[in-house]
Amino acid sequence: MSVIKIENLTFSYYGYVKPVFENISFSFDTNWKTGLIGRNGVGKSTLFKLLLNQEVYQGKISKSVDFIKFPPNIIDTSKLGIELYKELVSDEEEWKLFRELNLLSVDDNLVYREFEKLSKGEQTKILLATLFTKEAGFLLIDEPTNHLDMDGRKIVSEYLKSKKGFLLISHDRDFLDGCINHVISINRNSIDVQSGNFTSWYENKVLKDQFEINQNEKLKKDIKRLKESARQSQIWSDKIENTKNGVKVSGVKPDKGHIGHQSAKMMKKSKNLENRQNKAIEKKQNLLKDIDTKESLLLHSLQHHKDTLIAVNNLSSYYGEKQVLNTVSFEIKQGDIVAIYGCNGSGKSTLIKILLGLHREYIGEIKSASNLKISYIPQDTSDLTRSLNEYIRKQNIDETLCKTILRKLDFSRELFEVDMKNYSDGQKKKVLIAVSLSKPAHLFVWDEPLNYIDVISRIQIEEIIKEAKPTLIFVEHDKRFVEDIANKVIQL
Numbered sequence: 021m022s023v024i025k026i027e028n029l030t031f032s033y034y035g036y037v038k039p040v041f042e043n044i045s046f047s048f049d050t051n052w053k054t055g056l057i058g059r060n061g062v063g064k065s066t067l068f069k070l071l072l073n074q075e076v077y078q079g080k081i082s083k084s085v086d087f088i089k090f091p092p093n094i095i096d097t098s099k100l101g102i103e104l105y106k107e108l109v110s111d112e113e114e115w116k117l118f119r120e121l122n123l124l125s126v127d128d129n130l131v132y133r134e135f136e137k138l139s140k141g142e143q144t145k146i147l148l149a150t151l152f153t154k155e156a157g158f159l160l161i162d163e164p165t166n167h168l169d170m171d172g173r174k175i176v177s178e179y180l181k182s183k184k185g186f187l188l189i190s191h192d193r194d195f196l197d198g199c200i201n202h203v204i205s206i207n208r209n210s211i212d213v214q215s216g217n218f219t220s221w222y223e224n225k226v227l228k229d230q231f232e233i234n235q236n237e238k239l240k241k242d243i244k245r246l247k248e249s250a251r252q253s254q255i256w257s258d259k260i261e262n263t264k265n266g267v268k269v270s271g272v273k274p275d276k277g278h279i280g281h282q283s284a285k286m287m288k289k290s291k292n293l294e295n296r297q298n299k300a301i302e303k304k305q306n307l308l309k310d311i312d313t314k315e316s317l318l319l320h321s322l323q324h325h326k327d328t329l330i331a332v333n334n335l336s337s338y339y340g341e342k343q344v345l346n347t348v349s350f351e352i353k354q355g356d357i358v359a360i361y362g363c364n365g366s367g368k369s370t371l372i373k374i375l376l377g378l379h380r381e382y383i384g385e386i387k388s389a390s391n392l393k394i395s396y397i398p399q400d401t402s403d404l405t406r407s408l409n410e411y412i413r414k415q416n417i418d419e420t421l422c423k424t425i426l427r428k429l430d431f432s433r434e435l436f437e438v439d440m441k442n443y444s445d446g447q448k449k450k451v452l453i454a455v456s457l458s459k460p461a462h463l464f465v466w467d468e469p470l471n472y473i474d475v476i477s478r479i480q481i482e483e484i485i486k487e488a489k490p491t492l493i494f495v496e497h498d499k500r501f502v503e504d505i506a507n508k509v510i511q512l
Contacts, residue, residue, distance in 0.1 A: 029079035058206035060446030088157035101131030120149035140167030141364040159186040315428040320460040321490035335384035358493040362512030395461035401448035417458040425454040446472035466494040
């Protein structure tokens with residue numbers, strides 16, 4: 021057992037006003053299977069960089085283990101998987117690799133193929149198997165699920181559950197529940213460490229947030245009442261003080277000593293009320309700092325005069341000699357929320373591209389309603405470079421609306437002026453989501469929209485879909501998201 025201890029950690033990126041971390045301290049055990057949770061941009065990947073000593077920081081990080089990053093940096097992806105194993109591990113005991121591959125249900129023969137020709141899911145599993153053969157190291161695992169289908173995520177989750185300890189960044193709630201026993205949450209102004217899985221952490225967070233909201237409301241009322249009481253006490257004190265030099269009452273002069281005593285009592289009462297008020301204000305200021313407000317998103321779904329928007333009949337498609345779609349038939353009617361489900365390589369993205377007219381190598385029949393307006397979220401974010409404002413204008417959408425949606429997704433105003441090439445993967449994906457939501461459409465087509473998206477934002481997206489009930493067809497491997505929103509499934 022070993023403890024990783026972080027003390028008074030402070031770090032800022034050059035050119036950013038707000039520091040990513042400011043004087044934070046926490047610790048965690050290397051035997052823990054720990055999930056690192058937080059909104060996009062709060063510093064999860066940055067923390068990995070600091071642990072790996074890739075950035076200069078203030079403070080102290082104490083550890084007695086070597087950190088190993090997943091995914092590793094691979095320069096030459098044309099090499100065989102087995103060659104990469106030997107490079108990364110410097111170990112000739114290949115049986116260790118095959119032991120781990122077996123646990124991940126990976127065909128041994130895949131390591132004798134060029135790494136770059138493997139699917140993203142196969143690459144993920146081989147790299148995890150490779151790095152977990154390093155028995156002396158402690159893995160920092162950054163978003164391993166992004167290219168895994170549901171079955172693959174379940175396998176990897178069970179695999180990680182069998183391991184001794186790691187620190188894992190993931191936004192897939194079911195995946196986290198399946199493999200972690202501790203949570204480190206990076207909040208707006210603090211870091212929490214607690215035992216349990218994602219669900220127990222989120223339940224605690226909801227209860228804590230609600231308690232703080234209730235306390236905040238109570239203190240607001242208390243402060244208002246105390247202010248009014250203090251004001252009244254001051255008024256009475258002033259009135260009493262003014263009677264010192266008043267006229268005789270029934271021929272008797274005012275008792276200035278008594279009046280002064282009464283005035284002093286009222287002034288003291290007023291001061292005590294003011295002190296209680298200030299204490300209540302101080303308590304109130306310590307609340308709500310870490311609360312993630314899930315503001316309702318905006319989505320403009322158009323009604324079409326036809327009920328059936330798309331009809332597909334006996335659709336097949338090939339890449340070279342490989343068949344990726346085989347006689348697929350379905351209809352999309354208004355109000356349908358359709359999940360396309362299948363393992364990696366089953367043709368999900370190909371189907372999306374055919375529906376959008378981006379892939380024309382197919383046989384079969386596709387009928388679309390006339391003048392159909394479609395809003396699309398692609399998987400790839402590599403086109404997002406240069407100015408956000410310029411990109412929004414090119415999309416021909418309302419800039420104010422798009423930025424409002426981004427702000428609701430916890431996108432800081434500061435990022436509006438930053439070149440998009442410097443955005444995190446999650447921030448880039450939020451831009452694509454905001455653009456899609458800003459486009460009035462009869463049909464929304466989303467290809468893995470949640471890759472890199474934080475948990476709170478996922479819940480926000482779920483809620484707007486449930487509320488707005490758009491016509492939507494999508495590919496997504498987040499099991500909980502699919503089960504929560506889809507009313508129809510296309511199995512490939």
